Amino acid sequence: MPEIGEVARIVNYLQKHLVGKTLAVVKAQHDDIIFGKVGCSAEAFEKALTGKKVMGARQQGKYFWMEMSSPPHPLMHFGMTGWMNIRDEETAYYKPDNPKTTNEWPPKFWKFALQTAEEPKAEAAFVDKRRLARIRLIDCVASEIRKVSPLVQNGPDPIVDKEIFTEDWLGAKLASKKVPIKALLLDQVNISGIGNWVGDEVLYNARIHPEQYSNTLSLEQVKQLHKSIQYVCGFAVDNLADSSKFPEDWLFKHRWGKGKKDSATKLPNGDKFVFLTVGGRTSCVVPSVQKKTGPVAKDVENEAEENVKSESEEEEKPAKRKRVPKSKDRKRTIDEESEPVENGDFNGVAHNEDEAEQASKPASKKRKSNGKAKIEDAKAMKINDRRRSTRMSGKGL
Structure with missing residues (x-):
């Protein structure tokens, strides 16, 4: 997904090829999503730009726009797969192993x-x-574009707005929220321009775990995070997202083989990197470097799970069997122990599969009624008495 550096690359090409020139031909194909979702249309776009002069090209994070000689001005967002092609110019920010050359235009x-x-x-x-991009028209004077929606809702650009994006500003922003730091960085309402790969690179450079809560970072960590954001974003913008110029020890150089056979799992220095999901996005992390220095959401969940597990294990311990006396009370005691378990369970947890199965059967099938049991026990006692009498009589003879 094009992020702060990739957008800077396109702004550079617009300044190089279009700024200062008049648009003689403007053609647009209407798309109910790309144009329509933001209240624009192909017809309105063509009418707004045809015959106008391009006075400038600017960006705020992942958004970019062209300043026309008169309003309205086109504001664009690439989404996941959007891009700008310049005829006879290589604008791609990465070079595929097997480039496909084509003279097709429009592309x-x-x-x-x-x-x-x-x-x-x-x-x-x-x-x-993939039609995830957005193209709209902003009807205001060029200098006011950032003061209207949608740009006004987004946070400062760490490169364009260095006077706003200070260490103190960042510290206050982090302290005001209790969310995983990676999620905070990806939210454009907080900071403009940081996407998935930039966020991972920043946190690796700052030695901060992506799951750690933003409001648990120390003053030293906030200071380092500010430096890392400016360093990674600044390097990407200055080099127009040309990955061939990125340092070899950056995650960017090695992270793209996830799920592929024989893909890299270590950085050049031997540090292993792994992938985990934070805020719904895949994050590349170096565990030996990015240590958790404070509680994170997953830790809290794991602690709760451990408590539940301990309680369950305690409940599953077999109950101590009652001592069965040898006196005439033996029958009564056995009857008490064999009473059906109420609601078919054992304190909410079956002690084993046999007991669970037995507990689920109707009480009438588990044992006979107390009255019938007593009658049978009485008969058994009479039979035993007669046998004892017989044996004693035999001995007497």
């Missing part, structure tokens, strides 16, 4: 295409295969 999955009036003519096209 496949295009949503709008532009052509400048000036020679040499420049052509650009917005593409998106």
Whole structure:
């Protein structure tokens, strides 16, 4: 997904090829999602840009826009797979092993295409295969774009807004929320531009575990996190997301083989990295470096599970059997012990499978009624008495 560095790359190409030029041809294909979801249309887009001069190109995090000679101005977001192609220019931020060359224009999955009036003519096209991008028009003066929705709802850009994104500002933001730090970084309402891979790189550089609660970080950790955000984001922006220029010890260089056979599981220094899910997103973590220094949500859940487990184990311990006296009270005691278990369970937990199965049977099948048991016991006692009398009589003879 294009993040702060990748968007900076496209803004650079727009400034290079379109800024200062008039758009002579504007074509758009209506898409109910890309245009329609944000109240725009292909017709409105064409009308708003045709014949206008591009005065500038800017960005705030993952959003970017072109400032036109008069309102409205196009504001764009790439989503997961959106991108801008410039004809006869390689804009891709990564180089596939087997690049497929094509002279097709407009390119496949295009949503709008532009052509400048000036020679040499420049052509650009917005593409998106999965239709998760968004294209809208902002009707205000160019200098006010960041003061209206949706940009006004988003947090500061750590590179563009360095005067806002200070160490003190970050510390206050972290302290005001109790969420996993990775989730906080990914929420654009807090900070603009940080996506999944940037968030992981930042936390690895700062030696902070992604699951740790944001409000548990020490002052030293906040200071280091601020430095790491500026370093990783700054490097990505300065190098226009050209991954070939990224340091070899970055996670970015080694993390992309998840689930693939013989994929890397260690960094060049030997540190092992693993993957876990934080805030619904896959996170790449180096456990030997990113230690938990405070409670996290998973720890609390695990503690609760352990308590439940201990209680269950205690309940499952077999009850002590009562001593059966040898006196005439033996029958009564056995009857008391063999009473059906109420509600078919043993304090809520079956002690073993046999008892659980027996407990689920109707009480009438578990034992005979007390009255019948007493009659049978009385008969048995009479029979035993007669036998004893017979034996004693035999001995007497």
